[in-house]
Amino acid sequence: MADSSSVEIRSIPFHDAEGAEKTLADFGDGPVLIVNVASKCGLTPQYEQLEQLQREYGDRGLRVLGFPCNQFMGQEPGSMEEILDYCAVTWGVSFPIMDKIRVNGSHAAPLYKALKKARNHEGAKGPVMWNFEKFLLTPSGEVHRFRPQTKPDAPEVIAAIEASLPA
Known part of the structure; x- marks a missing residue:
């Protein structure tokens, strides 16, 4: 269910890799998969699946954004x-790939402060557990949260993406 916080989330500023200020609204009004990424993590191979999602669903409006x-x-x-x-x-x-950020603590990026209010399928919310935690912001304003071990091509992630795309 959409709420006013979805509009707020889409308007929260952050910086791209070149330092330019952006918001999620700059990437269209389709679904956005937001992922905190890292190059030296055991979960780093998820980059391959994230890229596949962008290639498969990008023409239908999905945007994958990586936040180191x-x-x-x-x-x-x-x-x-x-x-x-x-x-x-x-x-x-x-x-x-956006500019490097903090996702937890008092210096967490404002975007992540807002996203961490979302609950995962187990009902848990709060701090990001590890690298490659995924947040899918749908056009209707829902935030689906998937823990790091959930692969980008897991059935529940695919189902949430497909449900948020235009027919």
Whole structure:
């Protein structure tokens, strides 16, 4: 169910990899899959599945956005240039990678402060557990939250994406 917070979430500013201010609204009014990513994590192979989702559903409005985060055991230590190069060369990432952020704590990015209010399928909300936690913001304003171990191509993720796309 949509609520006023969905409009607020789409208008919260953040920065892209070049430092330009953006909001989720800049990426259209379709569904957006927001993921905190890291290059040196055991879950890093999820980049491949995230890229596949962007390729498969991008023409129908899905936007995958990666937000590098170094808060979990220092697993994203590189510069933005290093991160972008790694994503492109190693995983063929074509979806946008934003500027490095914090997802937890008092200095968490405002976007993540808002997203963390969403509950996952088990009813849990609160701090991001690890790298590759996924938030799907639908056009109707729902936020679906998937924990890091849930792969981007898991049936529940695909079902939530497909349900949020135009017919």
